[in-house]
Amino acid sequence: MNRFPNHRILPYALVMPSVAIIVIFLIIPFGQAVYLSFHRVSPFGALRNVGWRNYLEMFASPEYLFSFRNTMIFSALVIGVGLTLALCIALLTTQKIRGAAFYQIAFIWTYAMSPIIAGVMWSLIFDPSIGIMARLISSATGLSVNYYTDPVAAFLLVTAASVWIMLGYNICFFVAGLQNVPHELKEAAWIDGASTWQTFWVVTFPMLSPTTAFLVFVNTVYAFFQSFGMIDVVTQGGPNRSTEFLIYKIYRDGFGRMQEGQAAAQSVFLFVLIAIVGAIQIYTSTKKSVYDR
Numbered sequence: 001m002n003r004f005p006n007h008r009i010l011p012y013a014l015v016m017p018s019v020a021i022i023v024i025f026l027i028i029p030f031g032q033a034v035y036l037s038f039h040r041v042s043p044f045g046a047l048r049n050v051g052w053r054n055y056l057e058m059f060a061s062p063e064y065l066f067s068f069r070n071t072m073i074f075s076a077l078v079i080g081v082g083l084t085l086a087l088c089i090a091l092l093t094t095q096k097i098r099g100a101a102f103y104q105i106a107f108i109w110t111y112a113m114s115p116i117i118a119g120v121m122w123s124l125i126f127d128p129s130i131g132i133m134a135r136l137i138s139s140a141t142g143l144s145v146n147y148y149t150d151p152v153a154a155f156l157l158v159t160a161a162s163v164w165i166m167l168g169y170n171i172c173f174f175v176a177g178l179q180n181v182p183h184e185l186k187e188a189a190w191i192d193g194a195s196t197w198q199t200f201w202v203v204t205f206p207m208l209s210p211t212t213a214f215l216v217f218v219n220t221v222y223a224f225f226q227s228f229g230m231i232d233v234v235t236q237g238g239p240n241r242s243t244e245f246l247i248y249k250i251y252r253d254g255f256g257r258m259q260e261g262q263a264a265a266q267s268v269f270l271f272v273l274i275a276i277v278g279a280i281q282i283y284t285s286t287k288k289s290v291y292d293r
Contacts, residue, residue: 030271036264043258054265063241064249064266071245074159075223082163083215086170087208091200093171094178110168115226119233122161123147147235151242154235158243161234162227170215177211178204217281224274246270 037054039047058064093103110118125133128146137145147154181204189199228247231237237244237252244252246266254263 033264033267037268039261041260054261058265067244067246067249077159078162078223079219082166086167087174090171090174107171108168110164115229116233118165119230123234126157149239151240154239155242158234161230166219166222173211173215177208181207217278
C-alpha cells in the first residue's frame, strides 16, 4: 500500500485475477467434492446423505487398496528411477565434452512433448504386432512382450514412458543445480585427498538437496495426477486393472460406473494425501537441505 499512495485499489486489482482463478478452479470444486463425498447420487440426480459411508467403503474395498498399492509402486519407481537417471545424465552433460550445450537443450524435448503423443509413440514402439522394440526383445530373448494381455509388461511400459516424459524436466533442473555448485569446494575436497566419488557425495550432492527436494515433489504430483493421459492412451487401466492407478480409478468410478459420491471421496483423500506428502517434503527440505554456499 505504501508503494501506491495514490492508487489504493491498484494492488488488489493486480492480484484479483490470480485469486479469482484459485477460487473458481480450486477452492469451489474442492468444496463441491467434499460435499459430494458425503452423499450418494441416484440415477435421477437426487442426493442422499450417507455420512462417512463412502470413505469407509473406499478403505474396505479390495479394488481400491489394489489401486493404492500399484500407485505407490508406480510413484516410487517414477521418482527413484527417474531422478537417478536424470542426475547421471546431468552429470555427464556438465562435463567438458564437445556438444555439451546441445545435449543439455536436447534432453528437455521429452518434457515438451504432450503426454498423449508420448503415450501413442510408446504404445506403437512396443506394439506386439508392429512395434520395433517388441520385435527386438523377441529376437534377442525369445520372449513375447504383449502389454495388451501381460499386466507386468503393461505396468513397466507405463512406468518407463512416465520416467521418459519427466526426464528432460529433471535433467534441466539438475544441470542448473550442478552449475551453481562452487568449484572451490570441489578443489578443496580434492586437495584433502577425496576421490571423485567421495567429492560427489560429500560436496556436490548435498548442494543439490534443494533441487532434489523440489523435483521429488514435482514427480510425486506427476505420478499421482498427471499420469492420467498416459494411462488412458496406452492401457486404459488394464490389463486386469494393473495400471488402474488412483487418478484413473476416480475417473472410472465417477464417469464409467456413475458412482459420483465414491469418486468424490477418493478425490478428496488423494488431495489430502498429496498435501500431507508435500508438507512433509517441504518441512524436510527446509530443515535438511543445504542452501549456504
